[in-house]
Amino acid sequence: MTTVQVAVPRKGRPLEAVLERVAHHAGPAADATERADEVVSTLRFEKAVTKRDRTADRSVYERLADYSDPSDPYAPEFTLFRDARDGFPRRVAFDSLTVPTEAGDVQLVGREEPFRALRKHEFALGFDSADLVLEEVVELRPEPLATLADVNERIDPRDTDVRVAGGLGDTVYHTLLATPETRGDGGRPLDRSFVAGHEGDLCISPRYERLVEAVIGTDALDDITFCYPGEDVDEEEAAIAEAGLGVYLTVTGSTARDNGLLVGEQLFPSETVLLENVHEMDERAAALAELLIDESETELVAPASD
Known part of the structure; x- marks a missing residue:
């Protein structure tokens, strides 16, 4: 079965919300919750090291090698990114995690800017903060934008093919x-x-x-x-x-x-929202989107785009 790739943030609250949601829908033998917890704990530790709140007894390259297990296709993967702060030339960031679900295998792929990756048609689906959509593409009007459900109506279809499909409720x-x-x-x-x-x-x-x-x-x-x-x-x-x-x-x-x-x-x-590039969607991506968004868990589900 073909794996559906989904763009996700490399760190922070939105990534944790996505990991929790996808792990919730994983197969019973997938150990997805444990793997998601491993990603979260690893990134929190590395953040503490970067902020000098924790001390690591190994180099960042040794830690990166220890975090990876190339023999396991469902093990989380991490990568190194250059950190702009003096004294920290590299930081560990999330790279990918594959999770089996009833909609097929889902590969969460870390991106610095998932929303922009969808805008460039690199993915059909992605998760990012709703803030990014407002900051980049919604039309500014005299009247206020008050709800997530109204965001799609303010996106110019000539500007982007990305629409908000729903939220995760981490509001x-x-x-x-x-x-x-x-x-x-x-x-x-x-x-x-x-x-x-x-x-x-x-x-x-x-x-x-x-x-x-x-x-x-x-x-x-x-x-x-x-x-x-x-x-x-x-x-x-x-x-x-x-x-x-x-x-x-x-x-x-x-x-x-x-x-x-x-x-x-x-x-x-x-709120962390599921985004769709409407021109890249297919049946597998649509099935996954339906699986991951539960309208009973958030009042901020946007209506389907035309």
């Missing part, structure tokens, strides 16, 4: 945050309408500028000036507290509150 939110002084004593809701009536700075991460424009809506930003955390700021919430108003990812909002911020409207879900 955190881009959330509006403000100091009590910025909100004032009027008790106004801390939502998009508040931003529309605000004049001055809005602190965001530089990489999220286009995303914020999409989820707040361009009309609401007429009197807003984006500002960004300085390089010496450890917590972006601290920079938002200094600016008075901002947007950042939250789970519980506890760090924001620790910095004296009020937690406002959840503007948009940051």
Whole structure:
């Protein structure tokens, strides 16, 4: 049976979410959960070594050789990437893992930018953060983009053949945050309408500028000036507290509150999503997509594209 290749991130929360989902659908004798855990623990250890939180007693090349088992077609594979930071010329990254499922063998292939790999027609399927879609291809409009289900409608088919097929439910939110002084004593809701009536700075991460424009809506930003955390700021919430108003990812909002911020409207879900290149899809890829996306596990499943 032909293996279906799926582009996935090389590290981080999205990769862990994909590994968990695919392992859940693996055959009973595949040891997929144990292999997925092996990938996660290996990458966390290597991240700790890179950040100097852990010490390795072997060179990176020796560790890489130990992580690999060429005799086992279902063993995870890793690779080395150049790290831009001084003193760390190489880092271990995820390369691939093949998992047997009822839809056939699935090979998860690590890519630095899975979404862009699909845009270049290298894969029919891929997983990436929904943020990347907003940052690159959705149309900016006066009205805000509020749900993942609306993303496909804002993708110009002349720009890309990639569409959002559904989410994995590992959701955190881009959330509006403000100091009590910025909100004032009027008790106004801390939502998009508040931003529309605000004049001055809005602190965001530089990489999220286009995303914020999409989820707040361009009309609401007429009197807003984006500002960004300085390089010496450890917590972006601290920079938002200094600016008075901002947007950042939250789970519980506890760090924001620790910095004296009020937690406002959840503007948009940051979720790992399954992406399809509609021109590369075939029956095997479609069967795998149907297997991996369970609408009961997330309210953010996008409608099928035309």
